[in-house]
Amino acid sequence: xxxxxxxxxxxxxxxxxxxxxxxxxxxxxxxxxxxxxxxxxxxxxxxxxxxxxxxxxxxxxxxxxxxxxxxxxxxxxxxxxxxxxxxxxxxxxxxxxxxxxxxxxxxxxxxxxxxxxxxxxxxxxxxxxxxxxxxxxxxxxxxxxxxxxxxxxxxxxxxxxxxxxxxxxxxxxxxxxxxxxxxxxxxxxxxxxxxx
Ligand SMILES: C[S@@+](CC[C@H](N)C(=O)[O-])C[C@H]1O[C@@H](n2cnc3c(N)ncnc32)[C@H](O)[C@@H]1O
Numbered sequence: 001x002x003x004x005x006x007x008x009x010x011x012x013x014x015x016x017x018x019x020x021x022x023x024x025x026x027x028x029x030x031x032x033x034x035x036x037x038x039x040x041x042x043x044x045x046x047x048x049x050x051x052x053x054x055x056x057x058x059x060x061x062x063x064x065x066x067x068x069x070x071x072x073x074x075x076x077x078x079x080x081x082x083x084x085x086x087x088x089x090x091x092x093x094x095x096x097x098x099x100x101x102x103x104x105x106x107x108x109x110x111x112x113x114x115x116x117x118x119x120x121x122x123x124x125x126x127x128x129x130x131x132x133x134x135x136x137x138x139x140x141x142x143x144x145x146x147x148x149x150x151x152x153x154x155x156x157x158x159x160x161x162x163x164x165x166x167x168x169x170x171x172x173x174x175x176x177x178x179x180x181x182x183x184x185x186x187x188x189x190x191x192x193x194x195x196x
Pocket of ligand 1: 045048066107
């Protein structure tokens with residue numbers, strides 16, 4: 001499923017690196033707890049071009065990233081100067097806890113049946129009060145488009161996915177339009193949740 005991002009790396013980066021995601025980032029950062037002994041640790045999960053890894057680093061956070069596509073790992077490192085690992089959500093493990101995990105338009109490539117386990121594993125890596133951001137295209141079920149598999153979500157199915165983990169407080173869920181001019185018809189379902 002990551003082939004698309006290796007084969008179309010230049011085109012994908014060109015159309016996503018300058019997208020203005022500042023609203024969602026600010027909503028997420030407002031929920032990320034401070035850390036007593038250093039900057040809060042944020043993981044950009046499925047980091048693509050490195051747009052958000054750079055923004056978090058410039059804002060003073062301790063940022064790391066991972067992605068399943070080698071071309072995206074290289075892009076994130078080159079653009080953001082953030083240490084980026086080659087890793088899949090399905091194999092996710094990290095050596096320390098995190099104040100925030102940012103999964104922007106990336107968990108949508110995980111199979112529906114695997115999402116509960118992946119969300120549980122991400123939650124396991126959050127400190128108490130740690131925040132998770134995730135976003136999906138609005139819809140229901142799974143589909144394949146241009147060689148990519150998507151799991152779509154509505155506000156209700158996303159709320160149910162987060163609720164079933166049993167570790168999060170009430171989610172902040174909202175819909176937004178795609179920020180790319182030629183994609184303004186696409187609707188995204190976003191959520192920020194905090195681990196209890
Ligand atoms: C639509 S892009 C989003 C990239 C970036 N977060 C952004 O918002 O621009 C999806 C990203 O998820 C990565 N990805 C796809 N499947 C993945 C998986 N199973 N584990 C980790 N990353 C994955 C892709 O390589 C790609 O970089």
